[in-house]
Amino acid sequence: MRYVSTRGQAPVLSFEEAMLTGLARDGGLYVPETVPAMAPGDIAGLAGLSYEDAAFRVMRPFIGESFTDAEFEAIIARAYAGFGHAARAPLVQLGSNHFLLELFHGPTLAFKDFAMQLIGQLFQTALERTGNRVTIVGATSGDTGSAAIEAFRGLDNVDVFILFPEGRVSEVQRRQMTTPGEANVHALALKGDFDDCQARVKDMFNDFAFRDAVGLSAVNSINWARVLAQVVYYFTSAVSLGAPHRAVRFTVPTGNFGDIFAGYIARRMGLPIERLVIATNQNDILHRALAGGAYQTQGVTPSISPSMDIQVSSNFERALFEAYGRDGAAVAQQMQALKEEGGFAISQGALEALRETYTSGRASEEETRATIRAAHAATGQTICPHTAVGVKVAGEQPLGGAPMITLATAHPAKFPDAVEAATGTRPPLPIRMADLYERSERVTAVENDLSAIEALIKERRAA
Numbered sequence: 160m161r162y163v164s165t166r167g168q169a170p171v172l173s174f175e176e177a178m179l180t181g182l183a184r185d186g187g188l189y190v191p192e193t194v195p196a197m198a199p200g201d202i203a204g205l206a207g208l209s210y211e212d213a214a215f216r217v218m219r220p221f222i223g224e225s226f227t228d229a230e231f232e233a234i235i236a237r238a239y240a241g242f243g244h245a246a247r248a249p250l251v252q253l254g255s256n257h258f259l260l261e262l263f264h265g266p267t268l269a270f271k272d273f274a275m276q277l278i279g280q281l282f283q284t285a286l287e288r289t290g291n292r293v294t295i296v297g298a299t300s301g302d303t304g305s306a307a308i309e310a311f312r313g314l315d316n317v318d319v320f321i322l323f324p325e326g327r328v329s330e331v332q333r334r335q336m337t338t339p340g341e342a343n344v345h346a347l348a349l350k351g352d353f354d355d356c357q358a359r360v361k362d363m364f365n366d367f368a369f370r371d372a373v374g375l376s377a378v379n380s381i382n383w384a385r386v387l388a389q390v391v392y393y394f395t396s397a398v399s400l401g402a403p404h405r406a407v408r409f410t411v412p413t414g415n416f417g418d419i420f421a422g423y424i425a426r427r428m429g430l431p432i433e434r435l436v437i438a439t440n441q442n443d444i445l446h447r448a449l450a451g452g453a454y455q456t457q458g459v460t461p462s463i464s465p466s467m468d469i470q471v472s473s474n475f476e477r478a479l480f481e482a483y484g485r486d487g488a489a490v491a492q493q494m495q496a497l498k499e500e501g502g503f504a505i506s507q508g509a510l511e512a513l514r515e516t517y518t519s520g521r522a523s524e525e526e527t528r529a530t531i532r533a534a535h536a537a538t539g540q541t542i543c544p545h546t547a548v549g550v551k552v553a554g555e556q557p558l559g560g561a562p563m564i565t566l567a568t569a570h571p572a573k574f575p576d577a578v579e580a581a582t583g584t585r586p587p588l589p590i591r592m593a594d595l596y597e598r599s600e601r602v603t604a605v606e607n608d609l610s611a612i613e614a615l616i617k618e619r620r621a622a
């Protein structure tokens with residue numbers, strides 16, 4: 160299995176190389192050269208398996224020779240052992256023909272744990288083998304950062320630096336990043352928004368001298384391994400509702416497009432997904448792009464679903480690559496226009512290709528609050544604001560037909576203020592985190608300045 164860049168100019172790599180490389184050297188994102196198909200019989204064979212066994216079968220073809228079967232099995236077992244639910248990703252019914260896929264039973268209470276716990280183990284195995292050391296630099300709007308810190312804290316061969324937008328993550332998210340005491344973990348509060356954090360991370364990857372000097376690695380969903388791990392729960396949930404004999408639909412609260420792109424990969428592998436519905440908050444660039452064909456940034460407006468306060472949606476590049484028939488030059492041109500002019504027009508052919516797979520919708524702040532309130536009143540279930548964006552948009556899709564699965568991407572206790580404002584009830588943190596508010600914090604404020612951030616990383620990382 161080989162991986163190619165969405166911009167067509169970077170070296171072709173193995174799974175392990177692509178994972179450790181993160182962003183391709185031409186600025187693009189790695190994708191598999193071909194997407195392996197899963198026969199209907201093999202999909203049906205996932206029924207009744209543990210999450211771990213299903214994960215092995217779904218991901219194995221993408222790994223190639225990078226890890227042996229025994230290594231990969233052991234890695235998967237360790238990755239999901241700390242989850243607080245035996246099913247790992249349980250499916251619960253929300254309404255008639257509408258299900259919630261609960262992805263928040265991992266250690267940091269968001270869907271990011273599914274991939275981050277796995278790649279923590281993959282990195283550790285690969286780095287122990289070579290004795291190499293890497294510097295992971297990540298950007299977060301709240302959940303990636305806490306999941307990365309949890310997965311990599313205390314590891315010998317890794318330093319982790321996480322940039323988050325100061326004042327724009329929830330208090331629980333911030334504390335999850337600033338309270339771990341391990342010396343290899345560094346939380347950096349940047350004066351700016353998430354797009355600034357993500358842009359500085361990409362700048363560091365494009366600064367080859369810095370990149371090579373520190374052994375830069377990525378754990379944002381620019382890293383293919385992140386996307387791959389998220390493909391698994393599309394299979395497990397669809398199979399539990401009757402796939403491959405019955406088609407399903409998914410609604411995905413979307414920001415950086417990594418989670419929904421994992422759904423696209425599942426569909427390409429043969430899972431009968433009738434529709435992938437993009438649900439955005441008021442930062443609705445993806446919805447506007449799908450509706451009108453213009454991908455145009457407008458600046459980020461803070462919302463009560465802060466993890467989706469994103470305008471430059473990284474993985475949309477992977478979707479464009481497919482929509483343009485894998486034309487790396489066309490993608491590179493559009494990404495250049497995004498950088499220089501703040502937007503680009505999607506060609507009619509690519510737009511039609513996108514619309515064959517994706518539908519989109521948005522939820523305003525008031526609609527998000529109303530959805531949290533209504534779900535609580537009707538079913539007693541408390542949902543987080545990101546999940547509420549998904550539930551609202553799912554509710555606008557045609558009724559009947561294939562069952563709708565909305566991804567419940569975070570635990571409501573990560574966003575207690577928004578949930579309490581909507582329902583009148585403050586969701587408690589799980590017992591194991593009950594002292595989060597008493598733990599002392601360690602954080603460094605940084606300006607939105609590439610050289611200053613690079614200098615800080617060079618100084619703080621273990622030599």
Ligand SMILES: Cc1ncc(COP(=O)(O)O)c(C=O)c1O
Nearest residue numbers: 302413414415416417418466568
């Ligand atoms: C809770 C939550 N929901 C949804 C999203 C959006 O996911 P993606 O960026 O993969 O589109 C994020 C952030 O990524 C998140 O943290």
Ligand SMILES: N[C@@H](CCOP(=O)(O)O)C(=O)O
Nearest residue numbers: 299300301302303379380466
């Ligand atoms: N919502 C994310 C933003 C980063 O997304 P990623 O999937 O590319 O890591 C977050 O919570 O940090």
